[in-house]
Ligand SMILES: O=C(O)[C@H](O)C(=O)CO
């Protein structure tokens with residue numbers, strides 16, 4: 275895709291390689307995203323892949339890696355940052371994610387909270403995220419926290435944008451950002467446009483998918499032509515992450531990119 279055509283997009287796009295091109299190795303998925311015209315990539319858990327190979331694919335394609343996640347922990351845990359008594363493990367995972375981010379030049383780490391609730395969980399989360407921010411600041415990395423919807427992630431500590439902003443106020447670090455996933459927000463809270471407007475200064479990254487089925491952005495009840503026009507009006511210039519389940523070959527689902535161009 276020529277650069278001139280890409281720059282006509284009202285909003286730049288990042289391919290989430292946790293969901294797109296999962297049949298490929300991570301380096302080859304980066305190449306596929308570049309060939310499809312994405313401006314950036316992001317991933318979930320790259321830890322089994324040699325960071326040098328990821329870095330080589332990023333350099334070869336010129337795509338930035340926007341971010342990656344801390345590990346999920348044991349099956350069903352979805353992260354450790356809000357688990358009282360697991361601080362040492364949570365911080366080891368944060369350190370690992372930051373080290374990997376440094377090796378591939380990634381700009382953000384999403385610290386996963388885990389399944390927990392109550393005051394002790396909040397205290398653990400606030401302390402662990404503050405620790406992550408302080409450690410990340412030295413390498414110019416942003417720490418992201420992301421509310422997940424209660425249907426896909428029942429019991430996940432962080433469920434709403436209101437809860438996220440409450441803990442962000444308590445943590446009070448300049449390199450802490452909200453991961454605003456329009457799909458999760460729509461499933462749990464709705465009012466996506468108004469929430470984007472209100473929360474924009476606190477948002478570190480935006481993700482999209484069709485709702486309620488998490489298919490391509492041109493399926494479901496959210497109108498991303500409207501959302502993209504709003505983001506352009508609000509002056510959002512960073513790539514928006516396409517984090518949807520293609521349900522088949524990714525290339526066959528990219529019509530929405532052409533439609534939004
Ligand atoms: O599921 C999501 O929306 C995420 O963005 C994620 O990082 C993994 O849970």
Ligand SMILES: [Mg+2]
Pocket residue numbers: 420455481517
């Ligand atoms: Mg997401």
